[in-house]
Amino acid sequence: MTAVAHAEEIATPRATPASSLRGNRAFVIGTVIVGAWLATALAAPLIAPQSPVDVDVMNRLQAPSPGHLFGTDEAGRDNFSRIVYGARITIPAALGVILIATLVGSAVGAVAGYAGGRVDEILMRVVDVVLAFPSILLAMAITAALGLGLKHAMLAMILVWWPEFARLMRGQVLVTNTNDYVTSARALGAQTWRIVGLHVIPNAFPPILVKATLDIGNAIILTAALSFIGLGAVPPEPEWGAMIAAGRAKFEYWWAATFPGLAILSVVLGFNFLGDGLQDWLNPRLRHD
Amino acid sequence: MRDTRYVTRRVAAGALALAALLAVVGPAQAQSRQETLILASSIADYITNDPSRTFEFTSQIIDRAAYDTLVTVEPPDISVVKPRLATSWEISKDGKTYTFKLRPGVKFSSGNPLTAQDVRFSMRRLKHLKDQPSFFMDPVKDVEVVNDTTVRIILTDPDASFLAALSCVPCGIIDSKTVIAHGGTDAEDGKEKDKATEWLNQNSAGSGPYKLVSFVRDVEAVLERNPSHWGPKPYFAKIIFKHVANATTQKEMVERGDADVARDIDADTAATIKDGPKIKLVSGLSLNLVYLGLNNSAEVGKELADKRVRQAIAYAIDYEGLMKGLMRGAAEQPPANIPLGILGVDKSMARKRDVAKAKQLLTEAGHPNGFAVKLNYWTRPLQGVSNEPLAAKVQADLAAVGIKATLEPKEFSVVVPEYRAGKVQMIIAEWTPDYLDPHPWADAFYKKGGPATKRVFYDNPKMNDLIANGVRETDPKKRAEIYREIVKLANEDVPWVPMIQAKVSYALNPGLKGFVYHPVWFVTLGNLSR
């Protein structure tokens, strides 16, 4: 086994990033799963056989059958269609949260790292404070305070998440700043924005991309968890966490809670594979191939 | 090496000691399981266990076991008032003076004797705390101690529902000495001065078959046999209410023998239970109402201010779909916001769905193409009914006659204040019984300014007169006729659309004996045995 793997390692050319990614199994699996889910979200009306919200009280909690692939829920709605449409809620919500958290956090981190001194001190103390809270508890408290609903849950998640990116970005800025080429560029009189554009951002981008990708998975779980508790999206919205909560009380009808859970598991797994693959690519010593 | 051997020996010795301990403790515990009644139920509705303040479902069950009332009402015939602490009573000709003879030799769990003084204290404390159930004492002018075993209650006006009201849990008789010792008072400023509630949340001071020994919110409540109880010794030495939120887990716990009773079995879960050696299903018609509230004011209700529109909505609802589909047949359709089983309420008076009639009424009211309305509901479950599917179903039924309802799911604590302030246009809500007389329902839902009536601004002078007559009338036949009139008028005015009166189900260990469903306090715990 080891010998074969070793041979492969030698045989695979590593010259270009693209080719190395193609040979990266985790990255490929992740791309396929995430791609499939994104396609599902985009083409939901084409894929779903029925409306995700149409009520049919005479056909409640029907077991999976050819007519209802994943059965029906407690209002007689088609579970399969709801899961397909659910991809349009949870995935974009998580993507949005992470995108905004990344932008805000990176900006704050870059400012802190560059400005240094008192600005850095104050910003990092704020980051410390927010990071001291377990994310789900702070998100719960904020959502409870703002009021029920997915939008408030998303806002809460952004408020909880940006400091992680701020800390990462600041670290990258500090590391890059001490690099010889940056020091020499500065000595040669290069402007700050030039250094940031040419050196800091390209250097900081890969670790931030990896963290963001892995965090999308976490954000999907947290979105679903907040809805599960009853603080996020609520039925009839076909949000996966809310569907699990509704199905939980009637678990004898196992399909109601099982399928949305599998949906979460698979999409998060996809993003985790993707992030993991990216990490391997960036840190070859720990590579799995 | 020596170290290792030493450690090994220590571990072995510890394990042996543990095994010996298990062997000794095992049989004793098995015995205690036999004499322990375990109820798996949600106890999340807890606010207080103080009988003079409680109004919630779980604490009523607990307090019913810990406190005796003067009179009681027991199934099957819940319209007959029976003696409990009072062995007999006399009602004066003018209907204003009630004289009760108390059972002699009754002791509280503290060992203190129960006297007429305690009855007076309990009634006065209930009144002066000015808390949720204080209205039970509204008709009472004075309570007089005649002697140790005779007490006289004097009303301001005759009240036909008063005797039944005395069976309510908040009218339970408390041990005045113990309660005073823990800071309680029956003085007029009791609302500010009484400090006994904290103690009464964790303990009880009654003469019932059980006493409360511990209560941990959202975890468990523990009752133990009251050794000083005057009545027959109950079978179970201990009763534990385990907080379990969802129906499936409750059912599983009964089947695995971890619980004897599962209290929150909805119709869907009930349908999965087959009677067998491990589990048995018991059902009974509840007095819980699930209804649609329609705001009658022009300002908030808008289109709903028109009686014809409200009638149209009532005709639009697919009651059969609700009963057969949503509730799997485990429900009745109440004819008004007074449930079936109550004096003057008759199943035949319930409305049938009529889409054509609904459309015609809407056209007459000037909305041939319907209109838009906001349908509010809260996100925690109603008694035995999943509210979200219900809201979605109502939305679909209204759409069938052209009314476009937007669903407004809100947190309970957000929507309820809005509702109480009369600010919601349409809402799905629920009501559980206070005591078994038609008056509390008529008063709450149909009398001008009543606790629910004022939320939808309903006011019909004719209705107000009927309700005033209903509570004054002492002849049961004439009373029933008055309440029939009330139901009829309620169906004409439609301030509310009554939708579901659920049949509630409980899963039991088949070895449990004496279980009879009680619509107000669930079951009389002292009657249960194995």
Add this chain to the structure above:
Amino acid sequence: MLLSYLARRLGLALIALFGVVVVAFLVAHMVPADPLAAVLSEHATKDPAIREAYMKRWGLDRPVPEQFVRYLANVLRGDLGESFTTRRPVVQDLRQFLPGTVELAMAALVVSVVFGVPLGIWAAVRHNSWVDHLTRVLSLVGAASPIFWTGLIALHIFYYRLEWAPGPGRLDTHLQMPVAVTGFTLVDSLIAGDGERFASALRHTILPALVLGWFIMGIVSRTMRAALLEVLAADYVRTARAKGLGEAVVVGGHALRNALIPVVTVTGLNFASLLSGAVLTETVFAWPGIGRYAVTAAVRLDYPAILGVTMITAIVYLAVNFLVDVLYGVLDPRIRVA
């Protein structure tokens, strides 16, 4: 040098602590909803006087800055207010429920280390073999599982279908919690010398600890693998190999000891995410801990309770961080300069 470093760290921790109180307070005052409706039942408050009494009792009628000053003073005195719903001091509630959460988290930590460390070692030693891949998939699936769902499925299968595990809750239903000495049920039942209760508590710990531990196990095994690979590539290991020492001696004797340091650090720092995971695990397993307490509080808008839980966890986190900082400062003189 060391003292000034420690003083600075302590100062930072105290500033963060103050920030935590400010954040917790701010969060509680963004409130548009009516917290009283959560306390008073549907039937309640026919009388506005009852509402007023509640407002007064909880200090909700005072201006916000005054509420904060009062709050801060109370926090310093160790008074986190009274929960709207339990009508008990929040500190008393936390004292009752925090040990349960710590017990669960510790048990899960044990699970994650017991399974995660050997898996990580195995994966590193058999780098790029099927073992390595399997470990990776196991870790990724664990991390991708929505714990509130995995718990649900596990409970249904192992409790109800297979009858292997005991049901939800901390003890068998007919048993009462032992007299609280430490608050840890396992410890207290031993102190009470109650074998049956101890056995029951232990059995009830296994399934939730496995579910929560699996969630964290991935992090442990991946860190272990990475650290060991890093160390195995280091010079002194090469030297050891060159000296002709057996692979077992090289890995077990030389590499492992050094590789375990980052694992311990990462595991320790992941205690916070373990607490986060515990919140949902407790909800599913009816586990009497602060997570379940927080969830009920959040849904009921019981602000003193939510504030109490978020604050206590933040304080625990800060304390752990401070200790880690101190240890680093003592162990590695280079860090003191930074």
